[in-house]
Amino acid sequence: MNCSLCNRISATKTQDYAYLIHEYPNSYLYLGEHQFYHGYCVLVTKGHYAEMTDLSETDQVALFREMMHAHALIESVFAPKKMNLCSIGNVVPHVHWHFFPRYADDPHFTNPPWLQMHLFDTARVSPQVRDALIEKLRAAVTPL
Numbered sequence: 001m002n003c004s005l006c007n008r009i010s011a012t013k014t015q016d017y018a019y020l021i022h023e024y025p026n027s028y029l030y031l032g033e034h035q036f037y038h039g040y041c042v043l044v045t046k047g048h049y050a051e052m053t054d055l056s057e058t059d060q061v062a063l064f065r066e067m068m069h070a071h072a073l074i075e076s077v078f079a080p081k082k083m084n085l086c087s088i089g090n091v092v093p094h095v096h097w098h099f100f101p102r103y104a105d106d107p108h109f110t111n112p113p114w115l116q117m118h119l120f121d122t123a124r125v126s127p128q129v130r131d132a133l134i135e136k137l138r139a140a141v142t143p144l
């Protein structure tokens with residue numbers, strides 16, 4: 001199986017992927033590789049599941065708790081006007097949730113974040129910015 005998120009998890013374990021913010025029992029929270037939306041993060045399940053319904057009910061509940069914890073963490077650090085959470089997975093069918101903080105000064109505030117996706121690569125972060133954002137988020141992590 002060649003899944004880019006399973007590969008990311010493997011690279012996280014060997015410390016070859018430097019975007020990890022926090023490891024939960026069932027998922028990893030990563031800083032997004034772009035920051036077109038300041039504070040953009042991605043939560044990835046540890047196991048390879050195509051759909052949320054492929055998880056046991058117990059794991060669904062546990063994952064939802066981790067999602068809400070990540071949501072609150074991102075909100076506490078970046079204070080957006082609104083959070084957009086999306087799980088799609090048509091390109092990478094491994095359950096992951098995008099967390100897009102949205103801000104009042106966004107001229108496209110009422111649009112879904114994906115309408116700007118052609119610009120995401122223009123906001124890739126340098127290792128210095130990445131590390132500073134991760135440090136800021138890690139410092140704010142509270143017990144689950």
Ligand SMILES: [Zn+2]
Nearest residue numbers: 003006048094
């Ligand atoms: Zn996978």
